[in-house]
Amino acid sequence: MQRVRRLLFPFLAVVVAVLLCASDGVAGYRVRVVSYQGVNYLFVKELADYYGLGFRMSGDSCALRGKAHSISFEKDKREVTVDGVLVNLSHPAAYWQGTLIVSERDVRLLLDPILRPAALPRASVRTIVLDPGHGGKDQGTNGRGRYLEKDLCLRVARKTASILRQQGFVVYLTRSLDSTLELEQRPAIAARVRGDLYVSLHMNTAGNAAVKGIETFLLAPYGTSSTYDSKVWKGARRGNQFDKCNARLAFNLHGGMVAATGGEDRGVKHANFLVLRDVSCPAVLVEMGFLSNASEERQLGTSAYQDKVARGLAAGVVTYAKDVAGPAAGKAGGKK
Ligand SMILES: [Zn+2]
The missing domain is CATH 3.30.457.10 (Copper amine oxidase-like, N-terminal domain)
Incomplete structure (x- = not known):
């Protein structure tokens, strides 16, 4: 029509x-x-x-x-x-x-x-919640078998936390050890510590071993579908109410990671993941690379590459905090 x-x-x-x-x-x-x-x-x-x-x-x-x-x-x-x-x-x-x-x-x-x-709405961004995916008996993907997703996510989370703390942020990890944590507990922790931002960290896998690169997910706005699923989310709960902030945060973190690592840009995408839906602050989920790809698996396993990812994530958080700080200026971008 x-x-x-x-x-x-x-x-x-x-x-x-x-x-x-x-x-x-x-x-x-x-x-x-x-x-x-x-x-x-x-x-x-x-x-x-x-x-x-x-x-x-x-x-x-x-x-x-x-x-x-x-x-x-x-x-x-x-x-x-x-x-x-x-x-x-x-x-x-x-x-x-x-x-x-x-x-x-x-x-x-x-x-x-x-x-x-x-x-965007003005906000003071001080408390960052980093959520290393999986943990304990949930190992996540093991890609080609050299590393477990849960271990690499925790390593990058610790490195990112250390950079952000040096910059004056208060950082909580949903798990700081190899412990089992249910999905529902993760946004609940963010709410309990009154997180201003929530970043869930994951590693990817694909049947095609040639696929590699970085993806960043934000919640599909109510009434829209995920990038990988045509089903429209219309649950009883509308999910987190921070669509615009989620978008800016996803853009900043994704751009930060791609710039810091030189990794392939697979794009900012939408999803209805529970951890994004139920969280009480702007939130994204990052897939830092594919453990099913030989070269990316090798990189992701090194401390030097994990440092790059962490620096990219931290840079994205710092940019976001600046984006929403202070009084609304209303002068950046739009027609004057
Ligand atoms: Zn995962």
């Missing part, structure tokens, strides 16, 4: 403009809305104008470029590259009358928090 909401248009346009401009005082900026396959979409060209970026279509792809940011979209694809980092939309970009459109929900909950962190 493709139809422009002609009658509702002025109302919807104002609604969206308000959503985008809520925190930066830009009044009256209009972005048109179209309904495509039951989802509200915005014109990428108009977004480019809104963010003060140049717009260029080329075949099925389009590029937005400016001094501060660059984004590339592709028709029918969820993957977009934002400032050099691969990010997955909840809904694929689509064509509308010869031009590209992107879902309003992706703009509001994923792209805008990345492009305009100054519009």
